[in-house]
Amino acid sequence: MTIRRYTLPPLLLLCFTVVTRVVCSPDGAPTRACATMTPFHGGGIPPQPGLSPYSVVARRRGGKVHVSVGSALGVPIAGIMMQARTPAGEVLGAFEAVDPDHAHTINCVQRSDTVTHNSPEEKDHIDVDWTPPRGYEGPVVFNATIAQAYDTFWVGQSSPVLQYTSNGQDDLLPDRPFRPPSLQPTTYTPFFNRVQQQTAFTEFDSFYNGCGSTKLCFGFPEGCVQSKGCTAAVAVTVIGDRYDYELKVDRSDAIWVAVALSEDTKMGDDSVMSCVKTNRGVDAYMEWTYPGYRVERIRNAQHQIELLNSSVINGQIYCRIRRNAVTVVNGKTFDQLRDTYNLLVAAGTDLKPNSVGYHTIGKAASAEKRSLADVSAVSGASKxxxxxxxxxxxxxxxxxxxxxxxxxxxxxxxxxxxxxxxxxxxxxxxxxxxxxxxxxxxxxxxxxxxxxxxxxxxxxxxxxxxxxxxxxxxxxxxxxxxxxxxxxxxxxxxxxxxxxxxxxxxxxxxxxxxxxxxxxxxxxxxxxxxxxxxxxxxxxxxxxxxxxxxxxxxxxxxxxxxxxxxxxxxxxxxxxxxxxxxxxxxxxxxxxxxxxxxxxxxxxxxxxxxxxxxxxxxxxxxxxxxxxxxxx
Missing domain, CATH: 1.20.120 (Four Helix Bundle (Hemerythrin (Met), subunit A))
Structure with missing residues (x-):
């Protein structure tokens, strides 16, 4: 095997290795940069046109894809914004920061589909894990904007195309096999047209995509689904006999968020699915309510549900749970295919030893019982x-x-x-x-x-x-x-x-x-x-x-x-x-x-x-x- 040496002009090498300490976006890229992945530094500083000292390396590990960003020349990273896309430019999957001190996720098209830096402090490398959408198999490319300094950044840095398959073998590449600059692919296509690129996306939240058309959504305060500003909410997606529940709470002090299937608008004899913030992320449980606001976690609390996805972003909890169409809880049968239910959504800031605590953040009940496959707008019970x-x-x-x-x-x-x-x-x-x-x-x-x-x-x-x-x-x-x-x-x-x-x-x-x-x-x-x-x-x-x-x-x-x-x-x-x-x-x-x-x-x-x-x-x-x- 012939190993080729790559040399750079001394001036170019000096530009790569001498880092100017200038503040980048202090908390990471804003969502208005989702479409173009171009930072608006200095009122419009253009990206670097030449070779980038960085490389993006993706390799499969344990059903996920481990992505590393760094430089073979040792050039530190000040800032980053990265997405996973199909070759056609469709954003897909969800990221998870390996080191939360270096990076965090934001929502551009879907939840956690983009990763960015936490601070402009210099970093030798950034590692993240990426999970594909459920059932996805096919090509994926990781596109990144990488900043060396406030006025020095490269847009569209891409990894080689990775063919992801569910039964594929783990890649045996070493940790962070960064390559010299001349080998870096730079193909990149913004996923919106020029007019759309100028639109700000600061109010975008993909949780509400499909509400009223493909999924049933309900939350509090009243009218928050229409305004896309719920403190806590649930979305129910029904595909055949699959019932998927998405739960979110937009409060940094929240410890849990839950939804209950109820026969009325009051607590008591209700089946609860809760997402609880833990040291390792988010866990999902089945619980049961009793009259008088008493809640207890049932035995085998994770037996009839499956936690498909979850995240804690800036302290805010999100999870996606799949529940069997027909379940028996505390001797009571819940048949989502045939029966109708009130939805009770709640969130709180504390826990009991074996259950969620009181709903200190808030609680809302839907006004009437309905089929969970009915995606029309849900009104809250009268207060x-x-x-x-x-x-x-x-x-x-x-x-x-x-x-x-x-x-x-x-x-x-x-x-x-x-x-x-x-x-x-x-x-x-x-x-x-x-x-x-x-x-x-x-x-x-x-x-x-x-x-x-x-x-x-x-x-x-x-x-x-x-x-x-x-x-x-x-x-x-x-x-x-x-x-x-x-x-x-x-x-x-x-x-x-x-x-x-x-x-x-x-x-x-x-x-x-x-x-x-x-x-x-x-x-x-x-x-x-x-x-x-x-x-x-x-x-x-x-x-x-x-x-x-x-x-x-x-x-x-x-x-x-x-x-x-x-x-x-x-x-x-x-x-x-x-x-x-x-x-x-x-x-x-x-x-x-x-x-x-x-x-x-x-x-x-x-x-x-x-x-x-x-x-x-x-x-x-x-x-x-x-x-x-x-x-x-």
Missing amino acids: ILVRLHGSFMLAAWIGTASIGILLARYYRQTWVGTTMMGKDLWFAWHRVLMVLTWLLTMAAFVLIFVELKAWSAERNPHAILGTITTILCFFQPIGAYFRPHPGTSKRPIFNWAHWFAGNAAHIVGIVAIFFAVKLSKAELPDFFDYIMVAYVVVHAITHLLLSLLNCISDKSSESRVSSFPMKDIGLGRNSGYLDRSLDAPFSPLRRLILGVYIVLVGALLLALIIITALAPIEDTWTNLRTSMKSNN
Whole structure:
């Protein structure tokens, strides 16, 4: 065998070996470069026209193809973008980085079909594994763009054509058999025409390819499949008696994503397929749900399913699972060929010892049972009861209770001589507002139990605080109905008890609303807290101003103000000003403060109810804008 020596001109060799340290794309190639594989460096620096010092070597190993990129001259690599293609230019297969510190995958046409660098730090070589599409046999070429520096890169570096067969033998080539530059093939054809090459692909996600035409897709938040922006989603592809489930969750903190086949929109007696992030990648399991949000992994959890493909990209989980058409789980038969099911999609951030944890990221159920072969659009189950629960509680404790408590505490000596239904005006409105508070609270409490049909399983004190608020609220009007007459010995006891229970219910109710922001089912944005804080500030300032006015009234009239219950709570309604026929001092100012308070709190309450009713409002707004753009 004759070994030929290849020599390079000294100047060319110097260009190859002397590396200029200039920053390339710091996080790898963007998806807008998918079509041309040409970086947009410096506003359009052209690629190098001459020989490349690099080579791309592909060899079969254990059913996969191991691809190495490097230089026989020892020239380091700053950046890379590589795809596997047929000779006709079709992108196919999926990559997996051998060393995650050097490279990661991105999605151009299909998931993980392109590999790029992690950072512009110099690398001696980059190794990746490539898996062909299921059942594929035929030629494959690995095309790469390789950067030596920011302004020095080669586009279209290609490996020799590899004939892939499922039963082929492993190649016996040594590790990284890089070749001299003069032997490098450079054939490369962009897979889009010139107009399409100018299109950005930053919003492209191949997961949604075929949704509504070849596969059934469902996820959350509502409408996310149409906008291609699901937090978590499932896609079901049916080919004959094969049922393939794709699952994804686009949250870097996600630990698991799952889909359940259910007879209704609630958890309980459902068959679950979960994809769980592990140290070695992603594992798939069969699990079972019980009423009350309890989930357990079944025995032989991987027996009736097959994990076809999976990846963890930037912490986001993707997997493809094949499930037998007919399975028996916990003694229950699931016949996907003949029966219809609701789909339940969920994702979370923690695990239990033998199952997935609570769906802290979110959960959605399809509105109706359907055949999994039906690829038409799927709508989510109604969340109206949850939205009404939240809206009623907000109206009760931010709105009616706040104003009612204010009236009872500071306005007993205002509007003197004016009555409604035979009662002093402040008392009549106090009673109306507190009755509304009672009705709204009781209705909200019933609605949430109708929705959940169980106690909340979230590790959040909201449910406990809400129950305490409801109990205190429930007994308030009963106690008021049996209150002793003014002047009797037990009247002071009632006054203190009524005051304490009412204020305790109000405070606990407000705290419960703050905790509701973190509930996955509520789907409230973080800025909800800021509006709540604004309410607390308005409420506190109003109390402070009215208390100061009472103190000034005390000093100026040298008498006590009956509207200040911390002083006169045990003395009944006949205490206070010597002349009960006149309004207390500063009554016009107090009425002005009340008017401003009602306007401000009303505006904040309206904003809170709108956010709750339209939750998740950020996704609702995004989907609306996407729909408007598509209509235009």
